[in-house]
Every structure is written in C-alpha cells, then in structure tokens.
Amino acid sequence: MNKLNFLKPDIDNLNTYLYSGIFLIFIAILDVSFNSFLKTNITNFLPNSISFILPLILGAIGFHLIRIEFSGIKNLDLLNKNINTNTFNAVLTLLIIFAIIKSIPPFLSWFFIDATISGDTKEACTGTGACWTYIKIWLNRFIYGMYPNELQWRINISFIALIGLAFIGLLPSEKVKKFLTLYYVVIYPIIAFILIYYLISGGSLGLEWVETGAWGGLSLTFIVSFFCLIFCFPIGMFLALGRRSDLPTVRYISIGFIEFWRGVPLITVLFMSSVMFPMFLPEDFFMDKLVRVIIAISLFEAAYVAEVIRGGLQALPRGQYDAAKSLGMGYWKMYIFVILPQALKLVIPGIANTFLALVKDTPLIFVVGLLEIVGMLNLAKTNPKWLGYAMEGYVFAAIIFWIICYAMSKYSYNLEIKYKTDR
C-alpha cells in the first residue's frame, strides 16, 4: 500500500481519500441538521466556540480530501471542477449548504407546521406560525374586491368565457388559423370589453349596475393589466416608428411624448388622471375613473415599450431596408412585412420585461381609490378585527404575483423559441 499523505490527496489511494472525505462531510452536515431540525447539539461535550465551528472545519477537511484531479469518477470530477476548486470555494459551498439547512425548519414551521387555517376568527390563530385563517376569511374580498357577493357569478362567467376564448388559437382547423392574428389583436379585446361592460359593470339588459369603485382584488388586477397591455403595445409601436420618422413634426411629437411620460413617476400620473384630468373636460362629460386609470397606465407604459422597440429597429442592418425598398415596397409594406417582424422578435425579452413591470405596477392604482389585490390586503390588515396579519397577506400577494409573472415570463420565452428561424 502506498503511503498516505494527508496534505496531498492523490489518485493512488483514491478510495481511502474519497471515503474518509465523504465521511467527514457527512458528519458535518449531520451535525448541522441535528442542530437545525432536532435542536440538539451532538458535540456539546466540546467547548462552545469549537462546537460551533466544528462542522465547518470537518467539512473543509472532507472537501480537501476528495479534491483529487482526474479521478476518473465523472461526478467527482464535475464537483471538483465547479465548486471544490480550492479551500475558499469549498468553505463557501459549506456555508451555503448550512444556511439552507438552518433556514428550512423555521420556514416550514411558520408556513405549515405551526400555521393555522381552521376557524373563522382571529381567536383561532393561537400558534406561532402563519394565520392562514385570515387569508381564508378574506379570500373572497382579495379576489372580487367590494363586488357584491350575490353578483360575483358575473365576474366568474366573464373570466371563464375569456379564458376559454383565449384557447381558440389551439384549434387545429386551417380555416380558423388564417384569422388568428386578427382575432387576438382586434376581436378578442372587443369581446373582452363587451363582457366587462355589459356583464361585470351591468346597468343594462336587466343587470344591476355595479360601480367601478366596488370592483377590486385579483379580478381588477387582471382587468387593468389586460387592457393596459393591449393598448400600450400598438401605441408604443407607433411612437417608436414616429421617433425614427423622416418627417420632423412626427419625430418631434414622438420624442416629446416619450420623454414626457418617461420623465414622470407613475404615481403622479395616476393622481393627475383622477384629480386634474376631469378639470379639462366639459362639465357634463363623465369618464369613469377606471377608464382614466387604464388610459394613464397605457400611455405611461407605451413610452417604455416605444424605446424597447426602437432598440430592436436600430439593431436591424441597413441592408434589410435597402432590400425591401429595392423590391418596390413602400414605407408601410416595408415595416409590416420586413422590418417589424424581425425587430419585434429581437425585443421579446425587453417587451416581456416591460409587461412584467406593468403588472407589478398595478397596485399603485390605490392612489385613485381603486383597490386591486394589494389594495385589498392593505384594507384588510387595518380591519380592527384582524390587526397584525400583514405578513400573511403580503406573502400571499407575493405568491399570486409570482405565479402571474412567472407564467408571463415562461410564455415570452416560448415565443422566443417559436420565432427563432435564423442561426
């Protein structure tokens, strides 16, 4: 047997080093896990400070022992190449592993083990964990806002219908496919508007009118985001084209518009839309505040979309313009068939970014008194019967927003792949 050299692990005694190294790392992780999950210290016979730092030392030695170059074991080589290149990296790795192990139990106990979901009142929440009862009781408000309970079927039907209609694109029929773009860009938004106007708002067809101030919660988040996304995109596109136009009037108006909306904070825009804007309107003219808010957010985000699209337009080589022109295409044909399809494909990540920001900006509409999901949370947490559960509310909102945004981000990624034709 070759002589073991503790300071320099070598491949001749591969198994000896490997097993002793893995054993030490295992002991280190076990110690921390016991400490974290069972709250027992298996090394409490040692002085406090040594007991505290022991797992790190053991783990570091363990990693040192398994740091054998070209061992021939695939996973070990991978490990050594990526996270175990030197002692410093090994220690960092250990610290991260320990931090994760340490943070799992408190999280689990708050989120699940000590949490309460039964009961109907605050008194049911006696544990130290989260009070999901609060979310349960208020869930209806978080989704529908102040919309009257007995009329909520109208929102349900509208949303189910809209989600169903959104899947028409999956129909295999060739006949339908021709009109899909037209359907999604023009017809679908019109259907959405009609449903929302007649069914959710009501006031005609024998349905009771529900003022927009009563709308709220998650359904309002969806309504505001949906219409703002639909409006800001075409406006932004025209602004981007306008900013690159040869006509000075068009160009300067576009630049002025973009720079104005990019320069002001959204919250002031929303405030002005509700307070100042009506002053400019004729006395008998009434525009609902939800409509005003949607217009304000759309114009605001359109300025950002315009700059993102302009980036895509500038990235295209001049040859593409030349080629389109040399084939006799005019301005609009050139942009519709040659330039925009390529430019928009380039800016999908940027557009997705802007749209995600838009969805997450919707809570700001509280300044005009519209309460979407975060607004409802703020209202609920100040209810005297339910004081002190802000944390649960915000965690809940974070999860909801994360799901929405992750779905959008995933979708944009799929679009990128779908339209990838070059390279």
Add this chain to the structure above:
Amino acid sequence: MSDPIIKIENMNKWFGDFQVLKDINLEVEKNKKIVVCGPSGSGKSTLIRCINRLEEHQKGTIVVDGNELTENTKNIEAIRAEVGMVFQQFNLFPHLSILDNCTLAPVWVKKMPKKAAEELAMKQLEQVQIVDQASKFPGQLSGGQQQRCAIARALCMEPKIMLFDEPTSALDPEMIKEVLDAMVNLAKAGMTMIVVTHEMGFAKEVADEVIFMDEGMIVEKAETKEFFANPKSDRTKLFLSQIL
C-alpha cells in the same frame, strides 16, 4: 437604335461636403450588359444605388424607362418594382423561408395571386438551381445559395433592369462560380444588366461595355474587347495591370 432605358445626365452627388459622384453621363440601351469596375471608394456602388434611388442625387437627371427620378414616392416605388437589385451582403429576409422571400414582393407590391406568385418563384428558383431549398430559411443556406436566392427574389418581380452591387465579394472562392453561372445564364436570356464587380473573367465573357471609375468620375467607357486590349487612360492601364 432604340432609346436608352437608363439615361443619366450630369449627375452629381455629395455625402455632406464630400463629392462622391462628379458629372456622371451614362446611357444604357435595352438588353445591354454593362460592367462597372474601379478601386474601392470610387463611387461604383453609389452610382448604381442612385439608379433605383436608394441614394438621392443632388444635381442632374436620371431617367429610368422614361420616368425621371424625383421626390415623388409613387414614382420611385414604381421604378424600383421594375429595377431588380442584388446586394453584396445578400440581404435576404431571415424571418421568411426562401419561397416566402421570393413571393413577398410579387404578392404585396404587384398584387399577384399567391398561387401564381409561388409558381413563378419555383420557376425562378429552378433557374438558379436551389428549388430543393425552397422551404428552408436563409440562415440554413450557404453564402452562394443565399446569393442565388437573392437573384431569384429580384427576378420574381419580373424587372426590366437588374443591378448587381458586388454580388460575389462576400463569397468564398468556391461559391463565386455558382453565382456567376447564374448571372451568365441571366445575361444570355437577354436581361439588361449593370454589374459592379471585380470579376474580370465575367466581364470578358458577357459584358458589352466596361466602365472604369475612379474618384467619382467615369474615367473610361469602352466596348469590352477594346477596354481590355487597349485601354486609353493611364489610370485604367495601372488598374488592369494590378488585377489581371
């Protein structure tokens, strides 16, 4: 003798303060093949880009097929539809398949029915021998195949004149021949062509006239045989001695 299809008189062009074209006079008759050569920066590309107004000229007149090139955009689009152009960098539309590259302009500019446009495109692609690549995207083709597709795309507009702006300069030596072959076939079919190129073999084979340009001026314009056999100006002699 028939009227010239392209007539350029006293044409001048500036980029800012820099004069790129000086007093250009040129007449091209129908079915003639003109090769333009000269050192880089001599204004060859700018000259042919002026003919379909990808560049604007500041002085003088350009008449293409009886229409004078002016600010009038309707007029320009009509002329561009009659003048095909092939670029050094191919400039195919990367988001469209080869077939769609060829049918896009006929369908949307000439309002040709889609079926007829596709038949025409397949015919042109067959001419340049890439009909089997029709459903691929430009990024999947070699440089030579892309350039031949670009020629087919221009021909799908059934132009009266074809302009070539250094069509083989961005190609590997191996692929130059396949593109030149396609151009020779086109010349033999009787197309009016103006070709900016450094391929003197091509010039000798198909050109009726050769134009030599330097510093924005036409230095020499002669019949092909005459041009290569006894060039008149010293500048032309120097140029020819260096590239032949």
